[in-house]
Amino acid sequence: MRFNSTPQTTTLLIFLFALISLVLHLIGLNNYGIGRDEFLHIALGNHPAPGYMEVPPFIAWIAKFSITFFGDSAFAIRIIPATFAALTILTAGFIVKEIGGRNFAITINGVALCLSPAFLASGYLLQPVVFDQFWWVLTYFLLIKYTYTRQSKYLLFLGPVIGLGLLTKYAILFVIIAMIAGLLLTTQRKLLVKKQLYMAVLIAFLIFLPNIIWQYLHHWPVLTHMKELTSTQLVHNTAGGFIKAQLISNGTALLLWIPGLLLLFFHQSLKQLRWVGFSFLLLLALLIYFKGKPYYAFGVYPVLFALSAYGIELVTQRTNNSLKYVIAFLLLLPNAVFMPMFIPILPIDRAVVYFKSLHMDDFLYWEDGKKHQTTQDYGDMFGWEEMTAITAKAYAMIPENQRKGTTIFVENYGEAGAIDHLGKKYKLPPVVSLSSSFTLWAPERIPYQYIIYVDDKGQVEKTKPAYAKAELIGAVANKLSREYDTKIWLLTGPKADINPGYQSALKDKRQ
Incomplete structure (x- = not known):
């Protein structure tokens, strides 16, 4: 079932939430300092190459471009990441619109994403994760767009998107595997025999090929890096810890995506999108098996929020409109309380006092397993x-x-x-x-x-x-x-x- 034609205000609303995201991140860009990983990525940009030991080259290109055209301050190097975070919210909004969502669905999806702790924290740093999330959401958007329009060009567009995704972070392979498995489990499996899809695979491979050649010539340093990462960090990850992180990382938006996930599987109007629900669950299973870090899964949540928002709009059509908005805001706005913990908008001394008052100790534990006065991301910006x-x-x-x-x-x-x-x-x-x-x-x-x-x-x-x-x-x-x-x-x-x-x-x- 699709709603009637979407009013022009829906598109404006989508852009409004993307703008809100951008403004929220711009507020805190320069307040503390450049972070540990950001310094690494700046260094990578100073040594252009088709590959590096720990990441593909896309983040180095962004770092070099930022410093060349914007300067070398924390604010300058974070402008592009903050913009990509806004583009992710924009793309999620257009997913809602494409499947028939109207203003209420656009609103709860936008509020959830703008205030989600997971996306506040990752949406401004010069790190691959914010770009990785964008490629994931754009990949889902193109597949959903094809599902509703049957225009083969959207399958072809997957080629450059996945190719750039692979040059950003190898983790996109996990979501591709999960997507394929999700499609195979539903009636949408017929999409997998389309020749345009295999043309897209070839395009993605050709874009990614220079990095493969570089890895081969340097004796596959990514495998050495992964082995070291597994033995020093991932070995401490547990299934329980991973699942707990998924439940708390988006704060009260849990009250959006959990019902939405259930609707994906049980509401008849969402049947053709059920593969997304399967891909989400399969992605979590893959990451748990390989002891992935919790944030590896975050790129799929904007899509899940979008479909959940649409599903909730479907089942509340007869509910008083004003009441729906009041309830939605009451459920989602409390995430704003946690904003200083994930965007550096407070002076650090005031932030430390604020963190104590929140009693959100889970976010104050670092990779050393110890509790600290501030989050690890902030700890990486000082000294x-x-x-x-x-x-x-x-x-x-x-x-x-x-x-x-x-x-x-x-x-x-x-x-x-x-x-x-x-x-x-x-x-x-x-x-x-x-x-x-x-x-x-x-x-x-x-x-x-x-x-x-x-x-x-x-x-x-x-x-x-x-x-x-x-x-x-x-x-x-x-x-x-x-x-x-x-x-x-x-x-x-x-x-x-x-x-x-x-x-x-x-x-x-x-x-």
């Missing part, structure tokens, strides 16, 4: 300026005519990216790191007369014996930072060439 200034202090202690013999060596990619990016104003040399993709452009030999060692895990103790003097210059003092107590050492008076050990470590990292 970098302080760290870089201490590093610059160490560099200034080296006689100017001997600085060519200096290496700034750091332990993790966040430190490397931050000091590389923020160190320009101090005229610091490029850092050396054997973390993540920094290994790809690390030099074969390093100057070793002076080593400025940025140490967060005590690894400097392995290098100290090779030097006559090890002086602690300072440590990150900001307790809200994940880099709290990271130490900066100046090693002087080498007793021997440290390059043999460095080269051995470099070779191990590149294999």
